Each structure stands twice: as structure tokens, then as C-alpha cells.
Amino acid sequence: MRTAAIGLGVILVGWILIYLINLWVLFRIDLTEEKRYSLSDATKVVLAEMEEPLEVEILLAGELPGGMKRFQKSIENTLKTFGAYSPEKIHIYFQDPLELDPEIRKEYIYALAEYGINPTNLHAKQGSGEITRMIFPGIILRTEDYEIGVLLLKGEKGMTPDEILNLSMENLEFEISQAIKRLYSRHQRTVGVIIGQGEMEEDEGFGMVEALNDDFEVYKVPFDQAKSVEDLLGFEALLVAGPKTSYGEREKYLLDQYLMYGGNLLLFIDQLMVDLEMAGDEGTVAMPFDTGLDDLLFRYGIRINRDYIQDLNFGYHPVVAGDFGDQSQIVPLPWPFYVNAGRMAAHPITKGLDQLQFRFVSSIDTVKAEGVRKTPLVFTSNYSKTLNAPVRVAFEDMAKDPEVETFTQSNLPLVYLLEGEFTSYFKNRFLPEGFDKTDFKESGNGGKIVVAGDGNLVKSLIDPQYHEPMPLGLDPYTDAVSSNREFLQNAMQYLTDPDGIIATRNKQFKIRPLNRIKARNQQTFWQVINILLPVAIIVAGGSIRMYIRKRKYTGSENSGA
Secondary structure, eight states: OHHHHHHHHHHHHHHHHHHHHHTTSOOOOOOSTTOTTOOOHHHHHHHHTOOSOEEEEEOOOSSOOHHHHHHHHHHHHHHHHHHHHOSSOEEEEEOOGGGSOHHHHHHHHHHHHHTTOOOEEEEEEETTEEEEEEEOOEEEEEOSSOEEEEEOOOOOTTOOHHHHHHHHHHTHHHHHHHHHHHHHOOOOEEEEEEESSSOOOTGGGHHHHHHHTTTEEEEEEEGGGOOSGGGTTTSSEEEEEOOSSOOOHHHHHHHHHHHHTTOEEEEEOOSEEOOGGGOSTTOEEEEEOOOSOHHHHHHHTEEEOSEEEEESSEEEEEEEEEEETTEEEEEEEEEEEEEEEOEEOSSTTTTTOOOEEEESOOOEEEOOOTTEEEEEEEEOOSSEEEEESSEEEOGGGGGSOOOGGGOOBOOOEEEEEEEEOEEOTTTTSOOOTTOOGGGOOSEESSOOEEEESOTTTTOOOEETTTTEEOOTTBOTTTOOBOSHHHHHHHHHHHHHOTTSGGGGGGOOOOOOOOOHHHHHHTHHHHHIIIIIHHHHHHHHHHHHHHHHHHHHHHHHHHHHO
16 A cells, blocks of 8 residues: 555656646657657658648547547547647547538538548447447548548458557558648659550559559650660659560660669569450460560569469459340459459558459569568468469359369468669670660669569459549449559558658557456546546646745735835
8 A cells, every 4th residue: 555655656746747847848758658649750741841720620520439439539639649740720620421411411421432431330339239320430631722531440351340440540640641741742753654565555544543643743654765764763663564565675674774773663564464355155265475574573583473363252253144125234243363352461551451452463472682672562362272374264164163172372472562682684784785884783772663463453444334444443343442542552652752651550559458357446546546636736736836926926026115
């Protein structure tokens, strides 16, 4: 008992001292183990660039159960922490869309959907029963001229509700600081999309450009017009998606030297070619295709195999099931070649993402490359298999049940991140004609590579009704939404600024459940600590301050007399 009293006294004196110091010097101390109330330097830079006040509307409002109440409080506390470092005022208020006037409610909810903030049905226990309530787990940020919305409740497939909540709280700083940066940033970085080798049609690139447009200026880069590597160095990153003709020595040299000079590459490569228009009737065969990039990637430590992966966690492909009058009846059928990959590495690029959809993806192996770190980012499920080329592709196989016993492989890596010291493929080789040896770099350590064996990963699907390209991740046939868009955004953010706000996705908050027996036995003690002690500190601090002021002014009056 005496030890507890001494500890309580020390805490009381400490709090009084902190209070008195804070009367003259403003400061913040984060006493949490995970530093959940601290901001990264990158976020402070973003806040320093705020040029006008910000208004934030928290949509998660009203009566909420414990977990969501905690999430709501975390959002509010994060915004208040932002306000402590911001040169401009951040105004926070709560708005439940369901409490709006019915005349404007529907239009407002449609507007939220355009920002990706869709309602979520929340199930919670109340008394002896259960209630269901619709919530909108996001925020709206507004300046005088612009507005942006952010969905804050996100998680990986298979997570428990508590894990999703915890993960969403870990990512609050990243999600909100990224939105603020988009509102205030006036200087966008540039990225290039390589064209000239049949990479993608105009409509196929719509979703990629739409995904990157908030943070980057996106340009087409015809390789035949690039005379030297200097023509490419103005781009923060170059993206290659599904070339259909082989790269020659000249194009390989430009990519290689761009990497050596510190450039970043996103390579989404098809190792097999298949024509789905020939997949009807008896089907067709996917055959190996030489992109010309195999030896380049091998030098960097990666080999994309000439195979296709099938997975029992699959997507659906539309097929014509017959005619109804003069209209074709399109039915989506299961297609193991469309891999829905939901296992993500705990890396800033992939942490917390829902599943990605791959359409005809090849497996990847790593090979020895001195100085290169190879990080797998995305994996298949426990039930996968690889089919070596040539691979039969036929729509009629959709009608058959997959042979589950053949899916014996698991956790096959689908995407790799390469970082470190790269050695040029052209070291100790003759340079292509037209390039000067004096500008050649044998190695470089500033660049990074993201590589996947699927050229369709960042290509848009076409809406069959309106014949328009759709944003990445949207499937017009099943209404399923995958995280391809967020993956591309995160990958580009990491490649161009790995120590920026994307690094805040490394935050980890521990879930600490209470010891129920200990909490019950020590209930009175902790009620005193949490309820009476703060009141006592405030009263003591106020009394001391009043005493000091009284002495000060009483002394002044006596001196005047």
C-alpha cells in the first residue's frame, strides 16, 4: 500500500511539473510505445505547405459500438495532431450522411461513392439482440476551391474485424496526409509510359493514367524518339506494360542506363502470348514469346518463367452462353487463369491491400545478383499450380470442375521489388551502335524495379454496355473490385519517394486486450487514476497558478504604495 502511495505521489508531482512547464513552453510528448501520436518528417513537410485553412468532415458519426468509436476517435486525434503542426487552421466536424435532409441525402451519397466512400453495414450487439447500421467510414477534405474524399476503413481479405480496424488506424497518417498533399500540391512529378512495342491500346491505358493522375503527370514515351538516356532522365519512373514486339539492343540499353542513372522501372511482362478470340470450340494454345528483356532481368536477379499460374482463388471471364432474341447472353464463368491474389507482404506498397487480380500471370524465380535485394510483394493462395508452355486455353474447360488435387503449390510470388546496387547488363559488352562509351555507367544504386509476369495487371477492362474503359480494379461483369489501382499508386509512390509519406504505412499498432480478471480486481484503483487524479492535477495546477498571480500582483500593489 505504501509503495502504491509513493508511486501515486511521484505521478502527481510529475504531472504538476509538466503542467507548470507547459504554461510557458508549448510542447508535445508522445508516451505511446508505437509513437501513434507522432508524425513523420514527410508528413510535417506536407502540412508546412498548407496555404489556406482546411475543413474536414468526418462521416463516421452518431452512436457507434466500441470498435468503431475507437476508430472515430483515432481519426479525430490524428487530425488534431495534424493541426498542431499545420500553419493553417484545420476545422473538424462530424456529419452522418443518413441524418441529412432526404432531398439532398441521395445526391450526397452518390457524390461520396465517386470518391470511393461506399456505405458499410455494421453489425453490433445491443443488449440481448443485434443491430445493423449503415456507416460511411471516410472523410471529406475541403479548401476554398477543391474537395477530396478518402475511404479510411481498409483491410486485407481474410482479416478479422479487429485486425481491419487496427490496420486502418495504422494507415490513418498516410491516407490523410496523401489527401492533403493532393489538395495543396502545385508541383507534380512526371512519369513515362513506354510505347512503340505494342504495349497497350489507348483505352487499355485509361485506368493507369487515371490512377496516377492525382500525384503525377503521365506522358507517353515513344522509344524510337529517345536519342540518349538523357532524354529519359526527366522522368521519375518508366512503366512498361505488356510489350507485344521484342525489344532490341538499343531499347534495352536505354532502359539499362536509365536504371543505372537512378531511374525507376515498373515492368509488367507477358512471357506467353494467347489470342482469346481463338479460345472457343476446341481452344487455342499459349506459346512462349521473346520480349527481349529476359537477359536484362536475369542480370538484375529475376527470371519470369514461360508458364501460366492457375489458382483456386480465381476470377471470372465473360463468355457468350447463347442468344435471347437478337441479344447475346453474356455469362461470367470461373476461370483459374484469372488469379485473385490476396496474400500481401508487410511492405509499404502492399500492406493492407485487398486482393489483386492477375489475368494470365507467369511465375517468377530469383537468381543471384550481387548487391540486389529482392522482396516478394504478392503471393498466390495455398491452392495453385503452374502449367508450362505450351498451355492449352479453352473456354470449354470452364464448364468442368477444376481438379483440386492438382493444385498442390502455394504462396507463389507474383510481384517482386528489386533494390540496391545494380550491375549494368552491358558491362564488359559492346555497346549498341550510336552510344558513346564516355556516358556509360557500369553500375548504379539509386534506382528500383517492380516486376510482375502479367502485362494486364495495370490495363483497364472495357465496359460492354457503354464501350468505355473502366478504372483499374473494376470488373464490369461481376462488379468485383480489386486493389490493382491502389497497388499501382503505392508502387509509384514508393519508387519515386520511398522515405516520403508512403513510409508511414510501416506504422504498427499492437492490439492489447484487457486482462478481464485483473481489471475487475483493480477496478477501484484505476478509476481513481483515470477519473480523480486528472481532476486533482488540474485543481492543484490552477491553485498554484492563482497563488503565483496573487503574490505577483499583491507585491506590485505594495511596491506602488
